[in-house]
Amino acid sequence: MSTNTPTPGGPSLPQERRLVTAIPGPKSQELQARKTAAVASGVGTTLPVYITAAGGGVLVDVDGNSLIDLGSGIAVTTVGNSAPRVVQAVQDQVAAFTHTCFMVTPYAGYVEVAEALNRLTPGDHEKRTALFNSGAEAVENAVKIARTHTKKTGVVVFDHAYHGRTNLTMAMTAKSMPYKSGFGPFASDVYRAPLSYPFRDDQLDGATAAARAIDVIEKQVGADNLAALVIEPIQGEGGFIVPAAGFLPALQDWCTANNVVFIADEVQTGFARTGAMFAVDHDQVVPDIIVTAKGIAGGLPLSAVTGRTEMMDSAHVGGLGGTYGGNPLACAAALAVLETIEADGLVDRAAKIGSLMTSRLHALQERDSRLGDVRGRGAMIAVELVKAGTTEPDADLTKQVAAAAHQAGVVVLTCGTYGNVLRFLPPLSISDELLEDACNVLDDVFAATK
The missing domain is CATH 3.90.1150.10 (Aspartate Aminotransferase, domain 1)
Known part of the structure; x- marks a missing residue:
């Protein structure tokens, strides 16, 4: 049961499974x-x-x-929990200052995180980033950006999707219990399309599954009414469903042809989790907007929306932000996380x-x-x-x-x-x-x- 293999990047806790009481004790x-x-x-x-x-x-x-x-x-x-670079970066930052609000008196850490995300996220096009606190908050802001850019309002999500617990993201989430039951009414103009689910749709190939989804979208919503298509490249709460090869690229191509913003929700899949920096990399997909959170800051609350400059800059000054968005402690942690991923x-x-x-x-x-x-x-x-x-x-x-x-x-x-x-x-x-x-x-x- 016991192992003592050194663990790169982790604190010096014995790396062993050890039970001294019943669980819970x-x-x-x-x-x-x-x-x-x-x-x-x-x-x-x-x-x-x-x-x-x-x-x-x-x-x-x-x-x-x-x-x-x-x-x-x-x-x-x-x-890793309490990873050394993260611990040191946060300790240094907390000794300097804990908060000023970036919208009042800004600081370099926010800018440095934005620069890093613009560099690391898929695609070599010009990008901009805005920072927030949670995955759900970032998803909502991505939808706001898509709506103001396209001047359209509809949002398409997919069967089994999970996008958060706020009102809009509950509407975007598929599963009722425990996430939605009793909490309505929900935000309107959100529509659901069928996902590629190889285990449960007879191994339907990706292109055919995408055509099925697009047919539903065109009939039930219409591209002229659709601001954004939001999808998890690998679903999280929905069951870690990996769509068939070709599904995501076909959806992206359709979005590009129809002035629909393709938003990848990489809240759970981002930052090396899937054996690529971002899960869309496995399918050579370059989203218009990518939403990240969870693994971005080693446990401190931070999320981000990164996207094409012309889309991200479509919101008016003051239209994006929040009191705690891009908190300096979280930004320090995020920079240390990104350094750790690359260095290790x-x-x-x-x-x-x-x-x-x-x-x-x-x-x-x-x-x-x-x-x-x-x-x-x-x-x-x-x-x-x-x-x-x-x-x-x-x-x-x-x-x-x-x-x-x-x-x-x-x-x-x-x-x-x-x-x-x-x-x-x-x-x-x-x-x-x-x-x-x-x-x-x-x-x-x-x-x-x-």
């Missing part, structure tokens, strides 16, 4: 009781263990348990993690037909669980497997429209030994779960 249970008494019940927790330290590939809780982290705070701590070769590391995990999961799939599909790219991997020998979703099995993994000291997440997908988002600082140990746990869990 007594101190975590005490804190969970306090949470119940103090925090709104609508704020849930996947695993009620309370963390005191994290780094490399582990989370250490208040009871002394060390858990393998296959969640990265939902793809946020991509470079984390794009290649994500690809290696993906190869290791998919190999183990495919081997498990050969032994257990309840693993209906193994999919993903880089360190963004999922298994879709089904009733044995069928494609019928098995949400109950998914819950059982996740709960058993948690009890064994491995943090896994679930997702999917049908609640039947296990998703794995390990930090790129995790060791191969910890990954192998986590996969061994999953093997044991599936063998014991009937």
